[in-house]
Each structure stands twice: as C-alpha cells, then as structure tokens.
Amino acid sequence: MQTSLSPSSQLAKIPTYIYAVVFSSLCIVWGLLWDIMWHMSIGRDGLFAPPHLLMYVGAVVAGLFSGFKILQLTFARTNPERSVSVRFWGVFYGSLGAMYCVWGALTMLTSAPFDDWWHNTYGLDVQILTPPHTVLLIGMMTVQFGAMIGVLALQNRFSQTGLIDPSRAERPTRRLKIMFTVAAGLLLSILYTMLAEKMGSWASHHSSSYIAMSIAFPFYLLAVGRASSLRYPITITAAAYMLTMLIPSWILPLFPATPRLGPVLNPITHYQPFVFPLLLIVPGFVLDKLLHRFDHSPLNDWWLAALTGTAFVLMIIPVQWYFGGFLHTSPNAQNWFFLGSSMSYDTDPNWPYHHKFHPYWLEPLPDFLKGTGIALACAILSARVGLLWGNWMKRVQR
Known part of the structure; x- marks a missing residue:
C-alpha cells in the first residue's frame, strides 16, 4: 500500500x-x-x-x-x-x-x-x-x-x-492559467504607474502620449497573449490591471486625510484618488482576436507584429482620445467613479486648466499625424519584441 x-x-x-x-x-x-x-x-x-x-x-x-x-x-x-x-x-x-x-x-x-x-x-x-x-x-x-x-x-x-x-x-x-493573467495584470499596473505622468487624460490629445503607449504596451500585452493558454489572456490581464488600479482609488477617498506639509493651496479633508487607468482592455480584446486568428497561421512574426502593432495604435488612439477628453473636461467625469475631481493639496484650485486642455498638450493636425506615424513604427517594433519574449516564456518550465 x-x-x-x-x-x-x-x-x-x-x-x-x-x-x-x-x-x-x-x-x-x-x-x-x-x-x-x-x-x-x-x-x-x-x-x-x-x-x-x-x-x-x-x-x-x-x-x-x-x-x-x-x-x-x-x-x-x-x-x-x-x-x-x-x-x-x-x-x-x-x-x-x-x-x-x-x-x-x-x-x-x-x-x-x-x-x-x-x-x-x-x-x-x-x-x-x-x-x-x-x-x-x-x-x-x-x-x-x-x-x-x-x-x-x-x-x-x-x-x-x-x-x-x-x-x-x-x-x-x-x-494557474488564471493566476498567471492576474500576476500579469499586477505587473502591468506597475508599468502603467511608472509612466502615468506621460499618459494622463490631460495628454490624451497629444501624440507624445500615444508614442509612449506604443513603446510600453504592445510588447508586454503580446508576450502575455502568446505565453498564456487561456482564450482571452490579454483581455483578462487588462481587466485585472484596471481593477487593481481602481479599487484603491475608489476606497481610500472614503477616509479622511489632512495635509501635513505646506504650502496647502487646496485644503482637502479626505484622500485624493489617483488617475483613471487607460482603457487597454479595448485594444487587448482586439489583440486576443488577432492572435486567435493568425498566431498559428503561416504568417511569420514580423507580419504578425505589423498587424497587431497597427491594430493597437488604430484602437488606442480613438478610444483614449475621446475617453481622455471626457475624463479631463466633462462635468460627468468629476465624481467618485471616474475620479475627475481629484486634486492634490498643493495644487491651486483656481488654475484655469484643471478641466480644460492646456495649449501645450494640443498640437496641429500635421504634427499629430506625424506623431501617429512614429507611434505606429514604435508599436510594430514593440509587438515584435513582445512576440519574441512570449516565445521564451512559453518554454519556461523551471
């Protein structure tokens, strides 16, 4: 026995x-x-x-x-x-x-x-x-x-x-499949937080924001998508990242907080939330669909990188352009859910661009299109690195 x-x-x-x-x-x-x-x-x-x-x-x-x-x-x-x-x-x-x-x-x-x-x-x-x-x-x-x-x-x-x-x-x-996407979403949260100063809603009408997104995210999302054996790993990873970012920003403002360091320009009485995260779940779903369709096809990784990188840029720009504009300018975003009313204690509440785009973050259409082209090239290269990294992760067993 x-x-x-x-x-x-x-x-x-x-x-x-x-x-x-x-x-x-x-x-x-x-x-x-x-x-x-x-x-x-x-x-x-x-x-x-x-x-x-x-x-x-x-x-x-x-x-x-x-x-x-x-x-x-x-x-x-x-x-x-x-x-x-x-x-x-x-x-x-x-x-x-x-x-x-x-x-x-x-x-x-x-x-x-x-x-x-x-x-x-x-x-x-x-x-x-x-x-x-x-x-x-x-x-x-x-x-x-x-x-x-x-x-x-x-x-x-x-x-x-x-x-x-x-x-x-x-x-x-x-x-383990679920735990992997959750762990990937947690790491994505840190990656976004590290770059949040370049991707805030105030920058959603400037091409530099999308260039930064195109460098940082396609390689990571596609690596996760290729390494995981779930049907929609990128979508689940993006959902985990959004919930990870939002839960503290929804809960902490319920608790009191008083500034202890001057100058106090905005005398707040409770915690101020962080920013609403990027809607990476939208391009993430599209990337999942493309991987389902083409990852096991005769298409080589350079063509797949061109396809997925282009799709990422074509999805994230309109989604974040309009959603970022909503978060930054709409009175309907200034609430507990969308976090649009967040303002640190050392920020002048009378500054005219709290809920209006600063001229610095607006650019002429030719400049924006030029920046979009740079973002497209960056996204394709980033996607190719991500597919290569995903191949390595699929082989890890130790």
Whole structure:
C-alpha cells in the first residue's frame, strides 16, 4: 500500500510560495498606489508610513517564502521538484521565479532607507521617477516578474503530460492559467504607474502620449497573449490591471486625510484618488482576436507584429482620445467613479486648466499625424519584441 505521494503527484501540486508571491505582488501594487495618494493628500511621510509598511509586507512575504523554497530544494536532495529547478552559484536550487522574488525583495528593502535619506535631504518628491523610487520600482517589478514566471513555469510544466499525470494536473492547471493573467495584470499596473505622468487624460490629445503607449504596451500585452493558454489572456490581464488600479482609488477617498506639509493651496479633508487607468482592455480584446486568428497561421512574426502593432495604435488612439477628453473636461467625469475631481493639496484650485486642455498638450493636425506615424513604427517594433519574449516564456518550465 502506497503511503506517500508519487513524484508525479507531488509535481502536480501548486507550491505555497506561488500563492504567497502573487499575494505579495498585490500588496506591492496597492502599497505603491496608497503611497502616491498619501503624497497627494497628506504629503509628509516617514520610513514606516502605512503605505510603506504594506509594500514592505509584500517584499518580506515574497522574499521569505521564495527563500524558504530555495533552501528547501537545496537541502532536500530527494525532493522531486529539485529535478525541475535551476541551480545557481553552484550551491542553491530553486525556480527561476523564486530567485527573481528574492532579488526583488532585497532591492525593495534596500531602497527604503535610501528613500528616507532622499526625503530628509531634498524634501518632498515632485515626480514619480526619483532615484530611490527608481530602485524601488525595479525591485517591485522584479518581484512581480518572479511571481509571473513562477506561475508560468508551473503552467508550462503541467501541460507536459510526460512529466505529470494529466488527470491530476487539470484542476491546478486551470487555476494557474488564471493566476498567471492576474500576476500579469499586477505587473502591468506597475508599468502603467511608472509612466502615468506621460499618459494622463490631460495628454490624451497629444501624440507624445500615444508614442509612449506604443513603446510600453504592445510588447508586454503580446508576450502575455502568446505565453498564456487561456482564450482571452490579454483581455483578462487588462481587466485585472484596471481593477487593481481602481479599487484603491475608489476606497481610500472614503477616509479622511489632512495635509501635513505646506504650502496647502487646496485644503482637502479626505484622500485624493489617483488617475483613471487607460482603457487597454479595448485594444487587448482586439489583440486576443488577432492572435486567435493568425498566431498559428503561416504568417511569420514580423507580419504578425505589423498587424497587431497597427491594430493597437488604430484602437488606442480613438478610444483614449475621446475617453481622455471626457475624463479631463466633462462635468460627468468629476465624481467618485471616474475620479475627475481629484486634486492634490498643493495644487491651486483656481488654475484655469484643471478641466480644460492646456495649449501645450494640443498640437496641429500635421504634427499629430506625424506623431501617429512614429507611434505606429514604435508599436510594430514593440509587438515584435513582445512576440519574441512570449516565445521564451512559453518554454519556461523551471
């Protein structure tokens, strides 16, 4: 009588650290968004401010669970998972995702005292990408990429029927497919937040905004679409990103917040939300449809990149042009849902361009068309890189 799980059964289990790192990824994103809204509403913070603690929780959980998994595989020589692990430094064994999570967690925790010193030396940040924030964002994205790769490696491994009994792998495989798109949506949230200053609704009528979108998003969305085995992975990833961005901005304004740092030009009494995210779900659905139709056709990847990159630009420009204009200028957007009334405490409420496009963010039609052409070229190249990256992710099993 068999009293222990067979190697195939053990390999078909989802390790606890996978759930932990996806949870950590969520803590990191929401901690970052809370920190941005804290700066918009309160201003003064410290090393152990509540948003920072939430990010630290994410880093510590990801680092501890992943580190424990690495040590477990290193010292348990009979563990069947060791045969599908990566050996590094000639000593340690672990999954590629776990290693990314450990390094990302260490980077995040290292950035904390650097950020505190920066604030004490230079005062309040005036932009997102300061040096300590850049280090922090690299650590965050490394943890989140580790969560993605950890889930993806298991998904790819479970699909190898020669390694794992298909009847045992069916249920965890479905769960992993969903977890991968959720983890991808969380990383997409960080990517958007890092570039949000170039893509706000105030810039929705300027081609520079669409050039930035065309560089940043096609490669990521198409990589996820090619790597995942779900029917609509890009759409689900975009939906996860939107919900991740919106939930804190819908909930935190229900709580009081008072500015603690001058000058206070706008005496607010509650948290101010972040921005409404881009409607990437619309081009995402179109990209899913195109991948369904052409990803397994004789069309090579350069032609597929040209098709998907062009589709991305042709969809995102009209969608975001009108929706961005609505968010920025319409009184119907100045409410709890669309977040159009958000205004930080150090912003002059009498500035005439709060709900009107500044002349700087408007450009003549020839200039906009020229910028659209640049965006199109960028999107095609970005899509090609994304398809190449997706091919690599489809092969990850460790």
